[in-house]
Amino acid sequence: MKLAKRCELELPNWVLPFVAEWKQPLDTVDQRMALAVALSGANIDRKTGGPFGALVYDEQGGRLLSVGVNVVTQAGMSLAHAEMVALSLAQAGLADWNLDAAGRVQLVSSCEPCAMCFGAVPWSGVRGLVWGARRQDAEECGFDEGNKPVDWRESLERRGIATRADIRREDAVDVLKRYVHSDGAIYHPESKRS
Amino acid sequence: MKLAKRCELELPNWVLPFVAEWKQPLDTVDQRMALAVALSGANIDRKTGGPFGALVYDEQGGRLLSVGVNVVTQAGMSLAHAEMVALSLAQAGLADWNLDAAGRVQLVSSCEPCAMCFGAVPWSGVRGLVWGARRQDAEECGFDEGNKPVDWRESLERRGIATRADIRREDAVDVLKRYVHSDGAIYHPESKRS
Numbered sequence: 001m002k003l004a005k006r007c008e009l010e011l012p013n014w015v016l017p018f019v020a021e022w023k024q025p026l027d028t029v030d031q032r033m034a035l036a037v038a039l040s041g042a043n044i045d046r047k048t049g050g051p052f053g054a055l056v057y058d059e060q061g062g063r064l065l066s067v068g069v070n071v072v073t074q075a076g077m078s079l080a081h082a083e084m085v086a087l088s089l090a091q092a093g094l095a096d097w098n099l100d101a102a103g104r105v106q107l108v109s110s111c112e113p114c115a116m117c118f119g120a121v122p123w124s125g126v127r128g129l130v131w132g133a134r135r136q137d138a139e140e141c142g143f144d145e146g147n148k149p150v151d152w153r154e155s156l157e158r159r160g161i162a163t164r165a166d167i168r169r170e171d172a173v174d175v176l177k178r179y180v181h182s183d184g185a186i187y188h189p190e191s192k193r194s
Numbered sequence: 195m196k197l198a199k200r201c202e203l204e205l206p207n208w209v210l211p212f213v214a215e216w217k218q219p220l221d222t223v224d225q226r227m228a229l230a231v232a233l234s235g236a237n238i239d240r241k242t243g244g245p246f247g248a249l250v251y252d253e254q255g256g257r258l259l260s261v262g263v264n265v266v267t268q269a270g271m272s273l274a275h276a277e278m279v280a281l282s283l284a285q286a287g288l289a290d291w292n293l294d295a296a297g298r299v300q301l302v303s304s305c306e307p308c309a310m311c312f313g314a315v316p317w318s319g320v321r322g323l324v325w326g327a328r329r330q331d332a333e334e335c336g337f338d339e340g341n342k343p344v345d346w347r348e349s350l351e352r353r354g355i356a357t358r359a360d361i362r363r364e365d366a367v368d369v370l371k372r373y374v375h376s377d378g379a380i381y382h383p384e385s386k387r388s
Contacts, residue, residue, distance in 0.1 A: 003213065003260055006204035007286035016199055066197055077282050078291045078317040079273065088271050092201035097272045116317060119309030119340050123272040146313050147349040155341040 009075055009085055011067070012048035015039070019067055026064055029130055032057055032108045033167040035067070037132055040082070040110040041175045043069040044184060051179035053110045054082035056090035059128070060103035066090035083109050083117040087124045100125035110172045111138050112165070115146025121156060128162045132172030141176045203269055203279055205261070206242035209233070213261055220258055223324055226251055226302045227361040229261070231326055234276070234304040235369045237263040238378060245373035247304045248276035250284035253322070254297035260284035277303050277311040281318045294319035304366045305332050306359070309340025315350060322356045326366030335370045 018039070026032050032055060039053030050070035058065055068086030072078055087107065091097050099105040106128035107121065112135045121129055135145045149155060153163050212233070220226050226249060233247030244264035252259055262280030266272055281301065285291050293299040300322035301315065306329045315323055329339045343349060347357050 002287070003210055003258065004283040004287040005210055006202055007282050008200055008202050010200035016197055019197065064197070072291050072317075076289055076291045077285050078319070079278055079282060079314055080291075084273055088201050088273060089198040091271050093196070093198040095270055097266050097270045097274075114317075115313030116310055117313070119311070119313045119342075120273055122338075122340060123266075123308075123310060125272065144316075146316060147343050147346065148313075149341050149343045152341065 007077065009071070009077065009080055009088055011085070011089070012043070012046060012069065012071065012074065014042065014046050014048070015067060015069060018042055019064075026057060027062070029106075029108070029164060029167055032106075033110070033130065033132055034171075036082075036108045036110045037168055037171045037175060039067060039069050040172065041178070044175065044179045044182065048074050049080075051110075051175045051184065052082040054086040055108050056086050056099065056126070057106050057108060058103040059106055065099070065102065065105065066093055079116065081114065081117050083107060083113055084120060087120065087126070091124070098125040100127065104128075106130060108167075110175065112145070114144075115148045118148050118152055118156075121161060122159050126161060128164070129156060130164045130167055132166070132168050133176055134165065134169065137169070137173045137176060141180045143176075201271065203265070203271065203274055203282055205279070205283070206237070206240060206263065206265065206268065208236065208240050208242070209261060209263060212236055213258075220251060221256070223300075223302070223358060223361055226300075227304070227324065227326055228365075230276075230302045230304045231362055231365045231369060233261060233263050234366065235372070238369065238373045238376065242268050243274075245304075245369045245378065246276040248280040249302050250280050250293065250320070251300050251302060252297040253300055259293070259296065259299065260287055273310065275308065275311050277301060277307055278314060281314065281320070285318070292319040294321065298322070300324060302361075304369065306339070308338075309342045312342050312346055312350075315355060316353050320355060322358075323350060324358045324361055326360070326362050327370055328359065328363065331363070331367045331370060335374045337370075 260283035
């Protein structure tokens, strides 16, 4: 077997035009979450991935740095959660793996991060993490959030990363439920094993 | 600012020729670790990233599926740890995010996974995780391993992912020490904040 040398994370074609047409302000955390949740909903409407959306915002400069949606099945990469896509695209746009160099940068996600995305947050240089739906909301819909430390949220705070939960939680949960009721695939290896 | 639509994970140019010239067998875990550790050492000799190497191996089919090295600084992506690169390239080679579909697949890493890579393991479909250097070895050299659950190893076993530690640990630690003694950059956001 020939070994692969490269792979790509790419947003579905609809995403950047969708963001360009988003005329609402992004000045507040609530406004930013409205976009993240709208991305999660559009991702299932367009059938390009799971019901998760995220964005990276520079609070100091007042500018959107990137957006992400879950593209695990489309990209064929298990790491392609919305948060990982948004973080990587923000770093690509700035040509710097350390987002802290760009200002005071916040990751906004429609759902509480899974164990992988939680672990990725400190390495990215963001100073803030905001989420909508809670872990239990995702799990009630059948998603696996993985194993995080009991004090995962405090561990981020100790690293200087401010956290805020429950922003537009109901809107975010509505998208999760809509996905499950539409028989959206809950993909994870275990489900194929049993 | 124009938002990025895509980004790429790519191995340094020396890696695949290095693997092609590796004539030693990969039949045992110890033999596979020898290659992972050799990749970690070559990555610092070539100055293409941090002292970490990994590979993905199909134990059922007896075939190497991918290799990875840490390319955080070269790729400009904080997620580009050796394990994430190896998992993603194995998935790219197989055109499937679920490695469990390919056989009985093992991730071999020169070092115990950080919090992010630990969280990524269950999503990838691997059935085994093997590492060389321990967390404490990496931390003694100044690396930040992040916050994992106290029972992180057992949590993988509960998911049907077999774990093995301390494979060629001394060889792996030698590379970590060699990197630090050569004044290799320990990159993480906190170090730039202080």
